[in-house]
Amino acid sequence: MSMLDNVRIVLVEPIFGGNIGSVCRAMNNNDITDLAIVNPRPTTDWDDARKLSCNAKAQLEARKEYPTLAEAIAGCTVVAGTSARTGFYRDTAHSPREFAQIGLESAKNHKIALVFGREDKGLQNEELALCTHIIQIPSSELYTSLNLSHAVMVCCYEMFTAAGAFHPAEEKAEEADSELRERMFATWREMMIKTEFTHEQKLEHMMMGLRRIFTRGKLTVPDAKILMGLAKQSIWVSDQWKKDTNE
Amino acid sequence: MSMLDNVRIVLVEPIFGGNIGSVCRAMNNNDITDLAIVNPRPTTDWDDARKLSCNAKAQLEARKEYPTLAEAIAGCTVVAGTSARTGFYRDTAHSPREFAQIGLESAKNHKIALVFGREDKGLQNEELALCTHIIQIPSSELYTSLNLSHAVMVCCYEMFTAAGAFHPAEEKAEEADSELRERMFATWREMMIKTEFTHEQKLEHMMMGLRRIFTRGKLTVPDAKILMGLAKQSIWVSDQWKKDTNE
The missing domain is CATH 3.40.1280.10 (SPOUT methyltransferase, trefoil knot domain)
Incomplete structure (x- = not known):
């Protein structure tokens, strides 16, 4: 009751x-x-x-x-x-x-x-x-x-x-830990270099901006994996492009 | 705005x-x-x-x-x-x-x-x-x-x-202070004696109960005055009754 x-x-x-x-x-x-x-x-x-x-x-x-x-x-x-x-x-x-x-x-x-x-x-x-x-x-x-x-x-x-019976839906996915987060940021760093997105001297500044964007909310393990996959794909495309250009 | x-x-x-x-x-x-x-x-x-x-x-x-x-x-x-x-x-x-x-x-x-x-x-x-x-x-x-x-x-x-613009209506009357409250309780005590409401030995116990009832919420100056007036009236009736009985 x-x-x-x-x-x-x-x-x-x-x-x-x-x-x-x-x-x-x-x-x-x-x-x-x-x-x-x-x-x-x-x-x-x-x-x-x-x-x-x-x-x-x-x-x-x-x-x-x-x-x-x-x-x-x-x-x-x-x-x-x-x-x-x-x-x-x-x-x-x-x-x-x-x-x-x-x-x-x-x-x-x-x-x-x-x-x-x-x-x-x-x-x-x-x-x-x-x-x-x-x-x-x-x-x-x-x-x-x-x-x-x-x-x-x-x-x-x-x-x-x-x-007190009601609680709004909460994110069920595990929150990303620092190790995963840093692997993800390393991939994005590599992507920015390979796609020639930014000059070497602006790279670290750009990375700080990216860190702020991605860690403003709760970044989950699936979130980090999606973002890492996306960067890896751009790296792969860059590699293909350079290979084709060199051939 | x-x-x-x-x-x-x-x-x-x-x-x-x-x-x-x-x-x-x-x-x-x-x-x-x-x-x-x-x-x-x-x-x-x-x-x-x-x-x-x-x-x-x-x-x-x-x-x-x-x-x-x-x-x-x-x-x-x-x-x-x-x-x-x-x-x-x-x-x-x-x-x-x-x-x-x-x-x-x-x-x-x-x-x-x-x-x-x-x-x-x-x-x-x-x-x-x-x-x-x-x-x-x-x-x-x-x-x-x-x-x-x-x-x-x-x-x-x-x-x-x-x-935050809205505040529910609050009691505007001044809260009764201890001096007024005690004058009120003294009047009620006198009333209980004069109306022969309770035996002398039960009086203090009864007073404790009344104190709890009247101070459970915020007792204002008008509240205390109403309660005091009410007790005074019963005292007056008791006095009249005894006078008539004695005549």
């Missing part, structure tokens, strides 16, 4: 089915599965919701519905409400990144909830009063209103990232 | 107008304004794009269109392609958070690009070959395919956060 299984996403009176579907997809992308909807609207387009949920249709169908926010969060310890505004009772807010640490700590042993308001009006003060924390998502001062599924995505992404 | 002004979002052959509009909104929320579309499709629903862009309509209209990716990124130094898959030429990927540091460093002085592929097929290998970096967005192993605007949102959010 992962901590993320204890994270419940609560949408309060969402308007658009498309947004609800997109929320399901965002949750699914981040291994979060528990969706609750407070006071669903009769006008919501559930076909749109299904369409936008993509591969998260099961999640959408498994949603729980509650008449009030109090019922939707009854079993939760930490309850975080999202709010773009600050002011009255919203004076201490956490960024989604800060909250992820706090929330996951509690989610080790308890259900926690992240609560998102209506697309047009957000959460009311009485609803924020039920929350233990307020999350303020970083956004431009000029334009603080986020799309509902974008807000859920950022919060779920921070929870997922903080849970 | 902010570093974020140098960040260009490039969408390669996007299919759905709604996604393009949502991308504009996500960019706008994060102070990123430069949108380029590679090889726009004649079938794209631009009405949908306008609808979903909300307050970012100006951004949508100001988009630049290019026949090829090479032209869209011609003036950019760092070019980051997003990819869900790993493997061939995708062995070293950066998380959006890691990339934000690299990208912003270059964006101090140069245009940089973040490149997003088609909704159904992502970026082709020839397109990734034009990129200097690959970004892999953290996602569930079970479901790596993100909605296009969600992918843009996460990357823009990380760039915006790394640019």
Whole structure:
């Protein structure tokens, strides 16, 4: 059982089915599965919701519905409400990144909830009063209103990232050691002489430039072998050319 | 001029107008304004794009269109392609958070690009070959395919956060000092005695519990004054009650 299984996403009176579907997809992308909807609207387009949920249709169908926010969060310890505004009772807010640490700590042993308001009006003060924390998502001062599924995505992404299960792909090939690297540079040196790329007096300066270029990132064994092979081929061509010219 | 002004979002052959509009909104929320579309499709629903862009309509209209990716990124130094898959030429990927540091460093002085592929097929290998970096967005192993605007949102959010312009709302009220805090606790102590809340021998133990409760978070001057006033009122009620009883 992962901590993320204890994270419940609560949408309060969402308007658009498309947004609800997109929320399901965002949750699914981040291994979060528990969706609750407070006071669903009769006008919501559930076909749109299904369409936008993509591969998260099961999640959408498994949603729980509650008449009030109090019922939707009854079993939760930490309850975080999202709010773009600050002011009255919203004076201490956490960024989604800060909250992820706090929330996951509690989610080790308890259900926690992240609560998102209506697309047009957000959460009311009485609803924020039920929350233990307020999350303020970083956004431009000029334009603080986020799309509902974008807000859920950022919060779920921070929870997922903080849970630490994901690591970006890393280079699997072995890093080249100095011996291989120096054999490669020696071949390039020979190539530059044989192809008459540079004057003898500029050669060492040119080699320093090449060293900087090739060692700026992590040079792997296959990288070094490709570069060495390439230089060897030019050496071979130079040799052929000189032989033909001499004949 | 902010570093974020140098960040260009490039969408390669996007299919759905709604996604393009949502991308504009996500960019706008994060102070990123430069949108380029590679090889726009004649079938794209631009009405949908306008609808979903909300307050970012100006951004949508100001988009630049290019026949090829090479032209869209011609003036950019760092070019980051997003990819869900790993493997061939995708062995070293950066998380959006890691990339934000690299990208912003270059964006101090140069245009940089973040490149997003088609909704159904992502970026082709020839397109990734034009990129200097690959970004892999953290996602569930079970479901790596993100909605296009969600992918843009996460990357823009990380760039915006790394640019450091945003700070969540902080408590503005002054923190209570020990003198005020102790006056408050003394009032509560008196209140517990006068209201006969607890036996004399349990009083100090109870006070320790109260101290823990009230100092667990940051207690402000207004907080302490509210709590003190509340206790004083109970003391006053107790005094009235005893006076009435004695009369």
